[in-house]
Amino acid sequence: MKILCSYSSLEFNCDYFPGTYTSRELHHPIFNLPQKSLLSATKKWSAGELTTTDSYLLFLALLNSTGIVEFRVPVIRVPETDALIAQHMESLLRTVIKLNTVAEPELVFPSFVITNYSRDLLTIPDLIHNWNSAYRDFKDGYVSAHESQKLIQRDSALSRMIKNPYKKPSDYAITLADWASLAGQFPSFTLQSPIDNKQTTCSDYWKAIIRYCTKNEYLFKVPTNDLHELIEHCEEHIDIGSINSHLLFKVLRTAAEKKRNYLGLGDLDLGKTKFVVLDSPASSSEEHDAALLQASILSAPSEKPRPEQYKGKMEFIRANLRWQALQESLKNQPKEGESK
Numbered sequence: 001m002k003i004l005c006s007y008s009s010l011e012f013n014c015d016y017f018p019g020t021y022t023s024r025e026l027h028h029p030i031f032n033l034p035q036k037s038l039l040s041a042t043k044k045w046s047a048g049e050l051t052t053t054d055s056y057l058l059f060l061a062l063l064n065s066t067g068i069v070e071f072r073v074p075v076i077r078v079p080e081t082d083a084l085i086a087q088h089m090e091s092l093l094r095t096v097i098k099l100n101t102v103a104e105p106e107l108v109f110p111s112f113v114i115t116n117y118s119r120d121l122l123t124i125p126d127l128i129h130n131w132n133s134a135y136r137d138f139k140d141g142y143v144s145a146h147e148s149q150k151l152i153q154r155d156s157a158l159s160r161m162i163k164n165p166y167k168k169p170s171d172y173a174i175t176l177a178d179w180a181s182l183a184g185q186f187p188s189f190t191l192q193s194p195i196d197n198k199q200t201t202c203s204d205y206w207k208a209i210i211r212y213c214t215k216n217e218y219l220f221k222v223p224t225n226d227l228h229e230l231i232e233h234c235e236e237h238i239d240i241g242s243i244n245s246h247l248l249f250k251v252l253r254t255a256a257e258k259k260r261n262y263l264g265l266g267d268l269d270l271g272k273t274k275f276v277v278l279d280s281p282a283s284s285s286e287e288h289d290a291a292l293l294q295a296s297i298l299s300a301p302s303e304k305p306r307p308e309q310y311k312g313k314m315e316f317i318r319a320n321l322r323w324q325a326l327q328e329s330l331k332n333q334p335k336e337g338e339s340k
Contacts, residue, residue: 001013001014001015002014003026003027003028004026004074005026005027005028005074006026006027006071006074007027007028007031007060007061007064007071007074007075008027008028008056008057008060008074008075009074009075009076009077010028010053010056010057012028028057030057030058030061031060031061031064033061034065035062035065035096035100038058038061038062038065039062039093039096039097041058042058042089042093045058045089046090052082052085055082055085055086055089056077056081056082056085058089059085059089059092060075062092062093062096063092063112063124065096066096066099066105066109067105067106068099068105068106068109068110068111068112069111069112069113069114070111070112070113070114071114072113072114072115073114073115073116073119074119075114075119075120075121076119076120078120078121078122080120080122081120081121084121084122084124084125085121087125088124088125088128091128091132092124092128095128095131095132095135098131098132098135099131099135102135102138108134108135108138109130109131109134109135110127110130110131110134112127170214170215173210173211173213173214173215174211176210176214176244176247176248176251177206177207177208177210177211178207179244179248180206180207180210180234180238180248181203181206181207183237183238183244183245184233184234184237184238185237186202186203186206186207186233187201187202187203188201188202188203189201189202190202191205193205193208194223194226195208195212195221195222205226206230206233209222209226209227209230210230210248210251210252212255213227213251213252213254213255214251216258216317217317219255219258219259220259220317220321222255222259224256224259224260227252227255227256227259228256230252231249231252231253231256234248234249234252235249301319301322301323303323304320304323305319305320305323
């Protein structure tokens, strides 16, 4: 018998019973194959082993296998059909594979109905484009939701540590840095770390700065300009008001102020610091820094400090910084006989 396919409008033969049948329930057997078999058959298409009619049936069967294409009328082959299928078979294959990664594609991708107005398949390229756009939106939304969930979890864990009266910022510096990287969307481009000269990402470098900012003994390693750049980025990308953001900005701004005062040299150890009277009040941060540096030089030890000479590590670091500033100043002074 002869059967007019209700999907492709092709007529094909079926043995053992005479007559011609056009029932909408009858279609070519390829439409009953599982999608896995259809995808395997595309190897023959890519190898050029299929006729144009074979490719036509495979293309329609793949559309049908998505579950979101409804054939209300059979498709018809127009003069452009074979060329259209040749051009878009590969993109359809890639899109069908993407659809398979979504648990319920009908909730994500727009459906398509083949009617008298669309049975020539000329709008299929637009459909494939729309499916791909929907997939990108779905992936972006999934990643965003996933990142949001990660941020919520880290936010909660960090808040619990901050509220713990027995913990200092340095105890949860790593967690604070990870939270800031996620909440502040730290960039991931590659750079050479000024701290250890190793290749790293901007995100990891900024996280290292946050960790160093919680410990005075490491703070002097952080370049001032990079610290200010990090603060500006966080101010632009992280909303204030939460416990975590309050602590982050407190850590960063306190560190910036300590560096501005040369690790507290202008605030601590006042009994050992000599002061300089300026001719006029400092009118800028540069003049303020210069005054602090001059005071530090005047308070420097005459010999290079040794750790065992001081009660604590920070006291040694301060003395060593003063001595280094003095040596740098001496190098820059004109030698005897030279004009100033």
